Amino acid sequence: MFDPLTLGAIAVVAMLILALAGVPVGIAMGAVAVVGLWITGGPSFALSVLTNLPFATASDYAFVVIPMFVLMGAIASSSGITNELFRFSNLILRSTRGALYQATILSSAGFAAISGSTLVNAALFTRIALNEMLKLGYDKALSAGAIAAAGTIAALIPPSISFVIYGLLTGESVAELLIAGMLPGILTAVAYMVGVYIFVRARPSLAPEPQPRASLREIGRSALNLWATFLLAAVVIGGIYLGFTTPSGAGALGAAGALAIALFRRKLTWASLAENLRSTAAITAALFIVIIGGLMFTRFFLVAGTVTEATDLMQSLDISPIAFIILLAVVFTILGMFMDPMAMQVMTLPFVYPIVTSMGFDGVWFGVIMVKLVELAVLSPPVGMNLFAVIGAAEGRVKLPDIYRGIVPFIIIEIIVLALLIAFPQISLWLPGQMM
Amino acid sequence: MILFTSIDWLLRKLAYVGFIAASLLLLVVALMGTADVISTNLFFKPIPGMVELSGALLAVIVLLGLAQAQAQGAHIVIDVATTAMGPRMHKIAMIFALAVGAAFMATVAWRTTDLALSAYSYNERALGALAFPLTPFKALGAFGAWLSAAEFLRQLVIRIVTPASIDTSPTSHTADVSEDTADV
Numbered sequence A: 001m002f003d004p005l006t007l008g009a010i011a012v013v014a015m016l017i018l019a020l021a022g023v024p025v026g027i028a029m030g031a032v033a034v035v036g037l038w039i040t041g042g043p044s045f046a047l048s049v050l051t052n053l054p055f056a057t058a059s060d061y062a063f064v065v066i067p068m069f070v071l072m073g074a075i076a077s078s079s080g081i082t083n084e085l086f087r088f089s090n091l092i093l094r095s096t097r098g099a100l101y102q103a104t105i106l107s108s109a110g111f112a113a114i115s116g117s118t119l120v121n122a123a124l125f126t127r128i129a130l131n132e133m134l135k136l137g138y139d140k141a142l143s144a145g146a147i148a149a150a151g152t153i154a155a156l157i158p159p160s161i162s163f164v165i166y167g168l169l170t171g172e173s174v175a176e177l178l179i180a181g182m183l184p185g186i187l188t189a190v191a192y193m194v195g196v197y198i199f200v201r202a203r204p205s206l207a208p209e210p211q212p213r214a215s216l217r218e219i220g221r222s223a224l225n226l227w228a229t230f231l232l233a234a235v236v237i238g239g240i241y242l243g244f245t246t247p248s249g250a251g252a253l254g255a256a257g258a259l260a261i262a263l264f265r266r267k268l269t270w271a272s273l274a275e276n277l278r279s280t281a282a283i284t285a286a287l288f289i290v291i292i293g294g295l296m297f298t299r300f301f302l303v304a305g306t307v308t309e310a311t312d313l314m315q316s317l318d319i320s321p322i323a324f325i326i327l328l329a330v331v332f333t334i335l336g337m338f339m340d341p342m343a344m345q346v347m348t349l350p351f352v353y354p355i356v357t358s359m360g361f362d363g364v365w366f367g368v369i370m371v372k373l374v375e376l377a378v379l380s381p382p383v384g385m386n387l388f389a390v391i392g393a394a395e396g397r398v399k400l401p402d403i404y405r406g407i408v409p410f411i412i413i414e415i416i417v418l419a420l421l422i423a424f425p426q427i428s429l430w431l432p433g434q435m436m
Numbered sequence B: 001m002i003l004f005t006s007i008d009w010l011l012r013k014l015a016y017v018g019f020i021a022a023s024l025l026l027l028v029v030a031l032m033g034t035a036d037v038i039s040t041n042l043f044f045k046p047i048p049g050m051v052e053l054s055g056a057l058l059a060v061i062v063l064l065g066l067a068q069a070q071a072q073g074a075h076i077v078i079d080v081a082t083t084a085m086g087p088r089m090h091k092i093a094m095i096f097a098l099a100v101g102a103a104f105m106a107t108v109a110w111r112t113t114d115l116a117l118s119a120y121s122y123n124e125r126a127l128g129a130l131a132f133p134l135t136p137f138k139a140l141g142a143f144g145a146w147l148s149a150a151e152f153l154r155q156l157v158i159r160i161v162t163p164a165s166i167d168t169s170p171t172s173h174t175a176d177v178s179e180d181t182a183d184v
Helices: A004-020 A025-041 A043-058 A061-078 A081-093 A099-112 A118-135 A140-155 A161-170 A174-180 A182-202 A216-224 A227-241 A247-264 A270-304 A306-317 A321-335 A341-358 A363-379 A385-394 A400-423 A426-433 B002-042 B050-072 B087-121 B135-161 B175-183
Strands: none
Touching: A004 A025, A004 A270, A004 A306, A004 A341, A025 A043, A025 A270, A025 A341, A025 B087, A043 A270, A043 B050, A043 B087, A043 B135, A061 A081, A061 A118, A061 A161, A061 A227, A061 A247, A061 A270, A061 B002, A061 B050, A081 A099, A081 A118, A081 A216, A081 A227, A099 A118, A099 A140, A099 A182, A118 A140, A118 A363, A118 A385, A140 A161, A140 A182, A140 A363, A140 A385, A140 A400, A161 A174, A161 A270, A161 A341, A161 A363, A174 A182, A174 A227, A174 A247, A174 A363, A174 A426, A182 A400, A182 A426, A227 A247, A247 B002, A270 A306, A270 A341, A270 B002, A270 B050, A306 A341, A321 A341, A321 A363, A321 A400, A341 A363, A363 A385, A363 A400, A363 A426, A385 A400, A400 A426, B002 B050, B002 B135, B050 B087, B050 B135, B087 B135
């Protein structure tokens, strides 16, 4: 019989072979876990896990938050909220050089408060902003880079599905995680905006001459249109932060609120509502099979003793915590070259989380770092997912070499922000500490 | 051939009907959750059984949605290796992947059916203020899992009988679905 570490390593390799052969990630993890549980705990134990875990997971009220956040984002984006945010951001910033870069980042951060999906943000803002940027003479590479990078803010600012899944897989408080992402999300947006300001100052050819300042009346009228965004964000984030409701309740309220707002403003047709519901149902099913597989994999690691052995091994190696985080950053960057963020998170959490917490790191803080690492990976060439979201939505107006060039400055900013989050855990932990 | 075509048609229809039901249930869960939050905070009176009912409905949504997620190609898949393969190797990989998927989902369906039968045998009810019966939810969940296994099997048969030069990979009906799924 193999020792727990060898067994764990064999399971990881087997799971990767299945996944690379085209087996859906959740099923690859689930299938390997069942075989592993069969070997370590016996047939009756493996079958008992298979009987109870899938239905128990899918019927856990705490998981209701996932489809509700997805539905809220889908309805909100199809009801024109993104266009309003972009228009408003452009109006207040247009008298500065590089205004459209800044407007893209600001409105993407604003939309992040009602959407938890970085790829959707990147694809949406490509359709909204890229054409206008290119028409006005903005640098193609930096435009594409700004859109791809700004999309990642959605993974940090609540409602973030990445945090929900991290919380549900690790047992950390989902509410605390969601709130913990707020300041890092805002910090990222501010860092991007400052970075773009510096780039444009250093190389004025990156952006055309600024436009005349918008009148207060024009700005005011545009701001009034944003009531829906603020209302939804206030209901969801405020509800969780002030303890009025659970994340699942806030998600339900947000989804129903987005629907009510879209209907009230006559921005939603029956066809688009049906499409939103259908896409949410498909995403929900696809996400849950990954979550179920991930939880089965975690169960296998625990039963096999792999987690305990791995934790003991890491402690005996006496690696400094910071060196471990840097090592993780390198591993995630490599994984991000061929894996999507969700798969990366679910596949690595079962063994990374116990090691990290055993090293004395705060689980909520590590959630922020992990999401940041995953988002850094989706921006990294050659195959960062956000880059392809922009390329796909750009319909030939941007080529891969352009976006590879344009994303580099934002990757540097991301690394600086990541270093700040590692050096100052309070950026992530202060707000959750104030929760009621 | 006619038999296979009829089974194929029937499976697709069943998967789609299940999927539509799952989509509508999403709306029900959102409205129920909203009513509960409002009732709890304004009238200090939570709706009895809402948490348990939402959870049970979520299981139905997930399991009924699985077949259509596979049909639409919405599952999260790492395609870096398979896209680099030649047609013959790609066909072998797909057959392998679909067979693993079918076997796994059939095992989940078998165990969930067992769970539903056991719930039926002792008339299992939800714990909480509203003790509704759990058997219908578990039975619908088992049905959804069987549909998903059948969808994998349907695609497996199509992949086996179709020449390697023709790609039979499921494609998403909406680009947004795969974008969303890949993202989160």
